Amino acid sequence: MRDLLEEKPVAKTSLAAHGLRFEIDGQTKVDIPLLRLDGEGPTMILGPNGAGKSLTLRLLHGLLTPHAGQISTPATRQAMVFQKPVLLRRSVLANMDYALRAAGVSRAKRRKLALDFLHEAGLAGKAKQAARTLSGGEQQRLALIRALATDPEILFLDEPTSSLDPSATQAIEAMVLRAASHGTRIVMVTHDLGQAKRLGRDIVFLHHGRVACHQPTDTFFATPDSAVAAGYLRGDLPI
Amino acid sequence: MQDFASSFTHAMGLILQGDAELWAIVALSLQVSLTAVIIAACIAMPLGAALAVTRFRGRNVVVVLLNALMGLPPVVVGLMVYLMLSNAGPLGVLQLLYTPTAMIVAQVILVTPIIAAITRQTIEGLDAEYAEQLRSLGVSASAKIPTLLFDARYALMTAFLAGFGRAIAEVGAVIIVGGNINHVTRTMTTTIALETSKGNLALALALGTILILLAIAVNAAVSTVGLRARSIAYA
Numbered sequence: 001m002r003d004l005l006e007e008k009p010v011a012k013t014s015l016a017a018h019g020l021r022f023e024i025d026g027q028t029k030v031d032i033p034l035l036r037l038d039g040e041g042p043t044m045i046l047g048p049n050g051a052g053k054s055l056t057l058r059l060l061h062g063l064l065t066p067h068a069g070q071i072s073t074p075a076t077r078q079a080m081v082f083q084k085p086v087l088l089r090r091s092v093l094a095n096m097d098y099a100l101r102a103a104g105v106s107r108a109k110r111r112k113l114a115l116d117f118l119h120e121a122g123l124a125g126k127a128k129q130a131a132r133t134l135s136g137g138e139q140q141r142l143a144l145i146r147a148l149a150t151d152p153e154i155l156f157l158d159e160p161t162s163s164l165d166p167s168a169t170q171a172i173e174a175m176v177l178r179a180a181s182h183g184t185r186i187v188m189v190t191h192d193l194g195q196a197k198r199l200g201r202d203i204v205f206l207h208h209g210r211v212a213c214h215q216p217t218d219t220f221f222a223t224p225d226s227a228v229a230a231g232y233l234r235g236d237l238p239i
Numbered sequence: 240m241q242d243f244a245s246s247f248t249h250a251m252g253l254i255l256q257g258d259a260e261l262w263a264i265v266a267l268s269l270q271v272s273l274t275a276v277i278i279a280a281c282i283a284m285p286l287g288a289a290l291a292v293t294r295f296r297g298r299n300v301v302v303v304l305l306n307a308l309m310g311l312p313p314v315v316v317g318l319m320v321y322l323m324l325s326n327a328g329p330l331g332v333l334q335l336l337y338t339p340t341a342m343i344v345a346q347v348i349l350v351t352p353i354i355a356a357i358t359r360q361t362i363e364g365l366d367a368e369y370a371e372q373l374r375s376l377g378v379s380a381s382a383k384i385p386t387l388l389f390d391a392r393y394a395l396m397t398a399f400l401a402g403f404g405r406a407i408a409e410v411g412a413v414i415i416v417g418g419n420i421n422h423v424t425r426t427m428t429t430t431i432a433l434e435t436s437k438g439n440l441a442l443a444l445a446l447g448t449i450l451i452l453l454a455i456a457v458n459a460a461v462s463t464v465g466l467r468a469r470s471i472a473y474a
Contacts, residue, residue, distance in 0.1 A: 063371055079375060086372035089390040089473040098386075102376040132472035150376075 013153045013185040014038045015060060019069035022052075022059055022209075030055050030209040032069070037202075042176065042186035044200035044217070046193070048232060052209035053189040054083075054158050060187060061156045075153035075185070077103070083159045085143035092118065092134070093127040096146055103150035117145040121175065137168025144172060148179055155179060157188040161195065173199060193233070197221060205229040242440070249441035250448060261445055268426040271339050271413070272406035275346035276354075280399055283351045287358025288384045292366050305359065308352035313345075317415030320345040324416065337418040342426070345412035350402040357398035362387050365394075393468035400461050407453060 015037040022030040030052045037043050045053050058064040060071055061080050088095050096114035105113065118124045121141045126134065131142060140160055147155060157176065161169040176199060180186045190196055196203060196217065203220040205212045205228075213225035224230045253261050290301065322328050324336040324344075335341045365387050373383045388395065410428035417424030419433055427446045434443040 058371075061375065063374055080371075082372065086369060088369075088386070089393075099376055102378050130471040130473065 013073065013075045015071065015073040015075070015154060015185070015187070017060060017069060017071050020056075020059060020066050020071070021068040022055055022064060022066050028209060030059060030066075032056065032209075032211055035204065035211055035214070037185075037187065037204075039202050040180075040185070041201055042180050042188055042199050043202050043204060044196040045187065045189045045204045045206060046191070046196055046229075046232075047206035047212075048237075049191070051206040053191075053206055055209075056206060057156050057158050057187065057189050061154075073154065077150060077152045078154045078156065079147035079150055079152035080156040080158070081140070081143050081147050081160045083162055085139040087131040087134075087139055087142060090131060091128050092123055092131045092142060095131045095142060096149060099146045100149055105150075113149060117149045121145045122171075135168075137164050137171060140164060140168070140172055141175065144175055148175075148184070152184060154185045154187065157186070159189050159191065162191070169195075193221075205232070246440035246444055250444035253441060253445040254448065258445075261442065261449075263422070264425055264427055264430050264446065265449055267339065267424075268407060268428070271342045271426060272346060272403060275343045275406050276350055276399060276403045278343070279347045279350040279402055280354055282347075283354035283402075284358045284388055284395060284398075285384065286351075287355040288362045288388050290355070291359045291362035292380060292384060292387070302359065305352055305356045309356050311349055311352065313349055313409040313411030314415065316345055316349050317412035320348065320412070320416045336416065337420055337424055339417070339424060341416040342413040342424060345416045346406045346409070349409060349412055350406050353405055354398045354402045357401060358388075358391075358395060361391050361394045361398065365391050390473075393464055393473050396464045397461050400457050404454060404457050408450065 017032050017035040020030060020032040020035070021028060045056065047053050055064065057080075059066050061078055062071065063080070088098055090098070093111075093114055096117065097110050100110045100113060101107075115124060115127065118127055121144070123134075123138060123142060123145075126138070131139070134142060144157075144160065155176075160176075161172050164172065173195065176186060176188070186199075188199065190199075200217040202214065202216050204214045205220070205224070205226060207226070207228045212228050213220070215225055220229070221233065224233060287305075290298070290305070320341060321336065323330045324333065324341055325331055326336075335344070366383075369383070369387065369390070373386065378386065408428065410432055413424070413426055414429045414432065417426070417429065419425055419429040425433075427450050431443045431446050431450075434440070434446075
C-alpha cells in the first residue's frame with residue numbers, strides 16, 4: 001500500500017481504522033489491520049459483490065459495532081446516503097426539517113436552511129409533496145441534501161446511483177463533487193468503474209473483506225497494486 | 240316467518256323514527272367503546288412500539304404472550320373485572336361496579352392487547368426500514384419511537400379500528416360488569432341479548448341492524464384509509 005500523504009494535500013478531516021474486524025455468524029467478513037483516509041478525497045471503495053464494501057462503510061460510519069478494532073476521526077458530524085433512499089412518510093420539506101432538528105438546528109433556522117437546500121437540488125417546487133411520491137432520482141437527491149443540510153464533515157455514500165438512470169446519476173455526482181469542493185470529506189462505495197474514475201481521488205479496493213490496495217485513482221487504473229484488482233479491471237471474475 | 244317480517248318492519252320503523260330509547264342505547268355503546276379504545280390506544284401504541292424496537296432476553300415470549308392475549312375471552316375479562324370491582328374485591332371501595340366506567344375498564348383490558356400486538360408488528364416492519372437511517376441521523380433509540388408511531392399513522396388507524404370493532408361488538412364483558420341496567424349500562428349488544436330472550440325482536444333487530452351498519456362503516460373506513468395511504472405512498 002502506498003502512502004497517499006506524499007501526493008495529496010492533507011484534508012481537514014481524516015479517518016482511520018485500526019485492527020478493524022467484523023464477523024457474521026463466526027465468519028470474518030471485514031478484516032482491515034490499517035486503513036488511513038488522510039487525503040482530501042473523494043475516496044471510492046471498489047470491489048466485487050460480497051467484498052465487504054457496505055459493511056466497511058457502515059463500520060467506518062459507526063452504524064455497526066466492530067468485533068475488534070476502532071475508528072478514529074476528529075469528525076463529529078457525519079452523514080450517510082444509502083443505496084435505497086430511506087425517506088420518511090412525510091412531505092419533502094418535513095424530511096429536511098426532521099434531519100435538521102435531529103442535528104440540533106434551531107427551529108428559527110431550519111425552514112430557511114431546508115428551502116435553500118431544496119432550491120439547490122431543484123426540489124423547491126415539490127416541498128409540500130409527499131416525499132415517497134418523488135421519482136427515484138428525486139428521492140436520492142432529497143436523501144443527499146438531507147444529509148448535506150446537517151453540514152457533515154464526512155459524508156458516506158453506499159452506491160447511491162446504482163438504480164438511477166444516467167441523467168439522475170449525473171445530478172447526484174455533480175452534487176457530490178460540489179459538496180467535496182466545499183470541504184466535505186466523501187467516502188463512497190460504488191461498483192461503477194466509470195463513476196470511480198469520474199469522482200475519486202483515491203481508490204480503496206476490497207477483496208474478501210480485506211484492503212487489497214489503496215492508491216490514487218489514476219495510478220490505480222493504470223497500474224493497480226494488487227493482482228485481484230488488476231483482474232477485476234480486466235473483467236475477470238474475482239474468485 | 241310472519242313474525243320475522245313484522246318484527247323487521249317494526250325494527251326499521253324504530254330506526255327511521257329515531258326512537259329515543261334506541262338511540263340512547265346506541266349513544267351509550269359508542270361512548271363506552273370509543274372511550275375504551277382511545278384509552279387503550281394511548282397505552283398500547285407506545286407499549287407496542289417500545290416492544291418493537293427493544294431487544295432483551297425473553298422478548299419472544301412476551302411477543303407470543305401479547306399475540307395470545309388478543310384472543311382473551313370477554314366473559315373471563317368481565318369476571319376478572321367483576322371480582323376486582325365487587326364490594327369484596329380490592330377496588331370495591333370505588334363503587335364502580337354496574338357503571339359505564341366499569342364497562343370501559345373491561346373493554347380497555349380486552350382491546351389493549353389487540354392494539355399493542357398490531358402496533359408491535361407494524362412498527363417492527365417500519366423500524367427494519369428506518370433503523371439505519373435514523374441511527375445515521377443521530378436519533379436515539381427512545382426518540383425514534385414517536386417518529387415510528389407518527390410515520391406508521393395510517394397503518395395504526397387499522398389497529399385502532401380493529402380495537403373498536405372488537406369493543407363495540409363484544410357482549411360478555413360488559414354484561415357482567417355493567418349489569419345491563421336500563422338507561423344506565425344497557426348497550427347495543429346487551430340489549431340484543433336481553434330483548435331476544437324476552438321475545439321483543441323488533442328492538443333487537445333494530446340494534447342488530449345498526450351494529451352491522453357500524454361494522455361495515457368501520458371496515459369501509461379501514462379500506463379508505465388504506466387507499467389514501469397507498470395513493471401518497473405512505474402505506
